[in-house]
Amino acid sequence: MKRRTFSREFKIEAVRLVTDRGVAVAQACRDLELSESVLRRWMREFEGAPSGAFPGHGRLGQEQAEIAALRKEVARLKAERDILKKATVFFARDAT
Structure with a gap:
């Protein structure tokens, strides 16, 4: 089974779905087929430094x-x- 990878834009939109639109974390995870721990980690990373969050692809x-x-x-x-x-x-x- 290959590990799933997500683009920076996808991660930001997933975080904004919860923070800006007020969707519950559990519901967003079901809709996006993610585990709650992954989405919560993305939220912490984005909250800490929005401009530097999710550098990805070796950057x-x-x-x-x-x-x-x-x-x-x-x-x-x-x-x-x-x-x-x-x-x-x-x-x-x-x-x-």
């Missing part, structure tokens, strides 16, 4: 993009450090 939020960039930089710096350690050992061996 990272601002914080996640910054974290990914920092992790990449840390990996690069560790590689440079390891190269310098090896060079120090190499040249120390030649000096004696």
Whole structure:
């Protein structure tokens, strides 16, 4: 069985169905064939940051993009450090 995916627009409309139109969560879930936990999670995400909610398709939020960039930089710096350690050992061996 393949996992269902939903577009950002679908999620926003599902949340607005409950918040703006006043449809009960249970009724909206039956109509949209969703579980209540999924719709309630979408509501929490949308309430927290409406413009950044549901980035989807590999697009990272601002914080996640910054974290990914920092992790990449840390990996690069560790590689440079390891190269310098090896060079120090190499040249120390030649000096004696």
